[in-house]
Amino acid sequence: MARYFWALFSFGSLCLLSLMVGVIDLTADVKAWQVLVTSRLPRTIAVVITGAGLAICGAIMQMLVRNRFVEPMTAGTGQGTALGILLVTLFVPQASLFVKMALASVTALCTSIGFLAIVRRLPPTQPLLVPLVGIIYGGIIGAGVTFVAYQADLLQYLDVWMNGEFSGVLQGRYELLWIAAVVTTISYFAADQFAIVCMGRVASVNLGLNYERVVLIGLVVVSVVTSLTVVTVGMIPFIGLVVPNIVSRLYGDNLRATLPYIAIIGASFVLISDILGRVLHYPYEIPVGTVFGIIGTLVFLWLLYAPRRHGA
Incomplete structure (x- = not known):
């Protein structure tokens, strides 16, 4: 219970810090409340939902594949989303954001099913083959998407969608993430x-x-x-890989009991990355995907070499 309290306390502190960090000084600007409601608060909510959602998705995918070294962004799901966005852009360029989301979900589901079908044919005695195959599988899909985007002169457009960052999050431009929050919450009831x-x-x-x-x-x-x-907000790697493994080491493998920790730690990591991205090169921003890519690499190396200890 004490661990849970400190996790919530740290998470709440990071949320408050995220609301205060930015180019505009809220204590001196007369329009501070407008900036807070229009930009800072939506951004913080988007960061929290993204971090928690991707971390939980990583835990679920690891359960389905029965391997601790996979996550949506390295198993073809993220690349399938990029494929859906590209198809909509090519064939229905005037489509709404909801239509783009719907087709991206369908293509992501198809590529995820394809990955699962491949994994089932791999020998269970070689667990490291699963992440390697996932990287190759996602790389092939990503290469195909890049090639088509290059031929259609859409590389820059696709990079905007794929580069994970929150600078463009404003009131009215992030609300679809509430659907992700609802879906993620519902998944808790199927944890067992x-x-x-x-x-x-x-x-x-x-x-x-x-x-x-x-x-x-x-x-x-x-x-x-x-x-x-x-x-x-774009593609942010390593969250679904790193966070479930950290929680597993600290709190054990009871998925229903650890999902709240996975959500809190996932959201906290993305909050930290977003805050660092805003202050390291102030007043400019470093994309969250870049910051967390570095942090995720270091943490992943720690996961590989540190001795396993948890309080389960």
């Missing part, structure tokens, strides 16, 4: 079923679980949240 799926198909069926349905639900959750995040 995702944990059973991690035991394998045979064990799940023997325990009376509808294995295929739970896997499909998990893939839909991952696809919807990932596509909404990419469409709104």
Whole structure:
């Protein structure tokens, strides 16, 4: 309980700090309230939803694939979202943001199913093959998307969508993320079923679980949240990989008990990255995807080499 209190306290402090950091001094500007409501508050909410959603999606995907070294951005889901955005841009350029999100979710779901189908054919005695195949699989999709975008002179347009940053988040331009928040919250009630799926198909069926349905639900959750995040703020790597592994080391593998920690720590990491991105090169900004890419790499190396200890 003490750990949970300190996690919430740290998270709340980061939220307050995020509201105060920026080019405009809220204590001196007469329009401070307008800046707070129009820009700072939506940005902080978007950061929190993105961090928590991607971290939980990483945990769910790791349960479905039964491997700790995968996440949506390295398993083809993020690249599938990019494919959907590209298809909409090519064939329905005047489509609304909701249509882009819908098609991006469909393509993300299809690429996620493809990755799962490939993983099932890999030998279970070689767990490191799963992330390697995921990187190759996502790389092939990403290369195809880049090639088509280059041919259509859309590389710069695609880079805007893919580069994860929150500088463009304003009131009226982030509200789709509330759908991701709702979907992520609903996934909490299926946490026990995702944990059973991690035991394998045979064990799940023997325990009376509808294995295929739970896997499909998990893939839909991952696809919807990932596509909404990419469409709104761009692609941010490593969150779904790093955060669930940190929580697993600290608090154990009870998914229902650890999901709140995963959400809080995921949101806190993205808040830290966003704040650093705003102050390191002030008054300019470094994209969150770049900052967290560095932090995620360092933490991932720690996960690989540090001895495993948790209080489970």
